Amino acid sequence: MKWLKNFLKKIMLQNLSNRLFWDVDPTLLDWDRDIHLIITRVFERGTLEEVRAVIRKYGWTKIVSAAKNIKSLNILAANFIARMSGTPITEFQCYNTRQLREQHWIY
Numbered sequence: 001m002k003w004l005k006n007f008l009k010k011i012m013l014q015n016l017s018n019r020l021f022w023d024v025d026p027t028l029l030d031w032d033r034d035i036h037l038i039i040t041r042v043f044e045r046g047t048l049e050e051v052r053a054v055i056r057k058y059g060w061t062k063i064v065s066a067a068k069n070i071k072s073l074n075i076l077a078a079n080f081i082a083r084m085s086g087t088p089i090t091e092f093q094c095y096n097t098r099q100l101r102e103q104h105w106i107y
Contacts, residue, residue: 015053020045031057035066043067043077060085068092 018026020041029038035058042054055063064085067073073094082089089095 016042016046016050020050035062036070039063039066040070040073040077043081044074070094071097 016026016038021029021037024037031038038054039058042050046054058066063081064087067078067081068087068091071093073092075094078092078094079089081087082092
């Protein structure tokens with residue numbers, strides 16, 4: 001059964017592009033252990049098909065609970081996750097830490 005689990009893991013990871021994980025070996029990624037990395041990379045830089053693959057794998061509940069704790073998540077990615085799941089953006093750490101930083105340039 002372990003070979004089946006590894007086989008299914010490789011099939012799911014094949015849906016994600018290697019360009020998202022240029023700095024790590026994609027064969028060493030674990031869906032459960034590296035959830036923060038996978039969500040960050042896919043929702044910030046992934047295609048629509050890659051986002052859909054992650055949503056099918058984790059579901060919105062697991063994505064939201066993990067994304068709330070990612071301080072470095074892009075505010076656009078956090079807003080997308082918040083809007084699609086119906087979660088207030090104020091519950092995300094990346095939103096709250098961004099509000100604390102003083103900005104010199106408005107863009």
